[in-house]
Amino acid sequence: MSFPANPQTVSPWPAPRVSAPLDADVRVPGSKSLTNRYLVLAALADGPSRLRAPLHSRDTALMVQSLRALGATVTEIDGDGAFGPDLEIRPMDSGTASGTGIDCGLAGTVMRFVPPLAALKTGSTDFDGDPHARQRPMAAIIDALRALGVTVHDDGRGALPFSVAGTGEVAGGRLEIDAGASSQFVSALLLAGARFRDGLHLVHVGSTLPSREHIAMTVQVLRGVGVQVDDSVPNEWRVAPGHIRAFDVAIEPDLSNAGPFLAAALVAGGTVRLAGWPEHTTQVGDRWRSILPALGGTATLSRGTLTVTGSGRITGAQLADTSELAPTVAALCALADSPSTLTGIAHLRGHETDRLAALVTEINRLGGNAEETEDGLIIRPAPLHGGVFETYADHRMATAGALIGLAVPGVLVQDIGTTAKTLPEFPQLWRELAATAQPPAAAEPGSAAAPGRTEGAR
Numbered sequence: 001m002s003f004p005a006n007p008q009t010v011s012p013w014p015a016p017r018v019s020a021p022l023d024a025d026v027r028v029p030g031s032k033s034l035t036n037r038y039l040v041l042a043a044l045a046d047g048p049s050r051l052r053a054p055l056h057s058r059d060t061a062l063m064v065q066s067l068r069a070l071g072a073t074v075t076e077i078d079g080d081g082a083f084g085p086d087l088e089i090r091p092m093d094s095g096t097a098s099g100t101g102i103d104c105g106l107a108g109t110v111m112r113f114v115p116p117l118a119a120l121k122t123g124s125t126d127f128d129g130d131p132h133a134r135q136r137p138m139a140a141i142i143d144a145l146r147a148l149g150v151t152v153h154d155d156g157r158g159a160l161p162f163s164v165a166g167t168g169e170v171a172g173g174r175l176e177i178d179a180g181a182s183s184q185f186v187s188a189l190l191l192a193g194a195r196f197r198d199g200l201h202l203v204h205v206g207s208t209l210p211s212r213e214h215i216a217m218t219v220q221v222l223r224g225v226g227v228q229v230d231d232s233v234p235n236e237w238r239v240a241p242g243h244i245r246a247f248d249v250a251i252e253p254d255l256s257n258a259g260p261f262l263a264a265a266l267v268a269g270g271t272v273r274l275a276g277w278p279e280h281t282t283q284v285g286d287r288w289r290s291i292l293p294a295l296g297g298t299a300t301l302s303r304g305t306l307t308v309t310g311s312g313r314i315t316g317a318q319l320a321d322t323s324e325l326a327p328t329v330a331a332l333c334a335l336a337d338s339p340s341t342l343t344g345i346a347h348l349r350g351h352e353t354d355r356l357a358a359l360v361t362e363i364n365r366l367g368g369n370a371e372e373t374e375d376g377l378i379i380r381p382a383p384l385h386g387g388v389f390e391t392y393a394d395h396r397m398a399t400a401g402a403l404i405g406l407a408v409p410g411v412l413v414q415d416i417g418t419t420a421k422t423l424p425e426f427p428q429l430w431r432e433l434a435a436t437a438q439p440p441a442a443a444e445p446g447s448a449a450a451p452g453r454t455e456g457a458r
């Protein structure tokens with residue numbers, strides 16, 4: 001599968017609006033975070049590995065392209081996944097990397113996870129990405145590699161572009177970093193740590209550490225492929241040097257991308273069921289099971305299906321550390337009938353765009369009442385109206401706009417194509433969801449709540 005270098009849809013996308021409750025069965029493709037972690041580990045493993053039902057999106061395509069550039073072989077093979085082929089990966093070779101160019105696009109997982117791999121090659125590897133990617137924090141990785149003895153050439157901004165000059169070996173050992181700007185700094189170093197000569201003893205020295213679930217995910221996947229990780233001391237991780245065992249894994253559905261679909265039940269009322277919910281998971285999206293009830297819905301997990309119901313009435317809530325779920329949560333809060341406070345998400349200013357500023361601007365542009373705080377957002381009830389919802393190349397801004405548009409007539413999402421970053425099927429899946437809107441049983445044909453109450457995108 002191929003994805004355009006920097007997808008842009010020219011005309012704004014009329015978000016489908018529904019005026020009757022949903023009754024939808026939804027499926028979403030594999031987790032971005034798990035797919036890109038396992039791709040990295042497969043490139044470092046001691047034999048060929050297989051990913052079943054991986055995500056196929058711009059971020060994973062960029063990861064595949066990067067690993068190929070570093071000498072790994074990635075082959076698509078038929079599998080049972082509904083969203084594309086499985087992947088077979090042969091690890092990267094020990095050949096030289098001179099002049100290799102890595103396009104990170106806007107993928108945090110590529111710009112943070114791949115430089116330590118380039119450090120294990122001999123020769124130089126150049127990293128760059130989309131214009132927005134050059135604004136994302138990278139200093140912790142650049143400084144960490146230097147502290148480990150790797151030469152990195154950059155322009156001193158602590159951001160892309162830069163180049164890594166590897167010598168074929170990284171000494172490893174004890175390393176202090178401040179991962180306050182992104183948990184991905186920790187994950188990046190842990191993922192490669194077993195392949196450093198002395199392993200890695202990583203210590204986070206900053207005052208805050210965001211997205212802890214994503215670090216727990218990294219530790220769990222590492223242990224699953226035979227890497228010894230000691231995380232018994234808070235904010236410290238010891239990775240023993242050694243082999244990474246080749247593996248064959250099935251990727252869980254992306255529970256963060258499931259969020260807007262589940263949240264739709266609260267916005268439109270009705271029921272949304274998502275099959276394939278993992279029994280145990282480190283994905284932050286597992287928190288939908290408590291977040292959606294806090295906002296007035298119900299969420300029940302039974303035999304691998306999460307069923308979410310809503311009445312169309314959303315109540316505000318105080319929610320902390322919602323990480324990459326925050327744009328979806330903020331969209332719900334903008335439709336709530338009481339105030340909400342989101343905390344612990346200051347680092348969203350370094351995501352695909354400054355998400356706090358973007359959410360405030362776009363919610364308020366539609367008549368809402370959102371305000372930035374030092375580490376989050378306050379969103380108060382206000383009647384929303386239609387208009388253009390700008391997305392700033394951010395896939396989760398696009399899905400937030402679609403969610404608001406489900407209830408508010410005339411919302412036009414700018415650049416819906418940006419959802420290809422992690423969910424290329426979004427526009428189609430969203431249309432299918434909206435098409436399940438059911439009129440109340442008593443509605444007369446032709447009345448305001450009559451069948452097929454979907455307006456907007458076709």
Ligand SMILES: O=C(O)C1=C[C@@H](OP(=O)(O)O)[C@@H](O)[C@H](O)C1
Pocket residue numbers: 032033034108109181182183184187210211214323324347
């Ligand atoms: O490791 C990962 O797969 C991710 C970690 C998180 O990054 P931050 O810690 O920068 O929030 C998350 O927001 C991002 O979408 C994916």
Ligand SMILES: C=C(OP(=O)(O)O)C(=O)O
Pocket residue numbers: 106107108109324351352396422
């Ligand atoms: C922050 C996100 O992505 P990235 O992996 O690019 O950091 C995200 O998907 O919400």
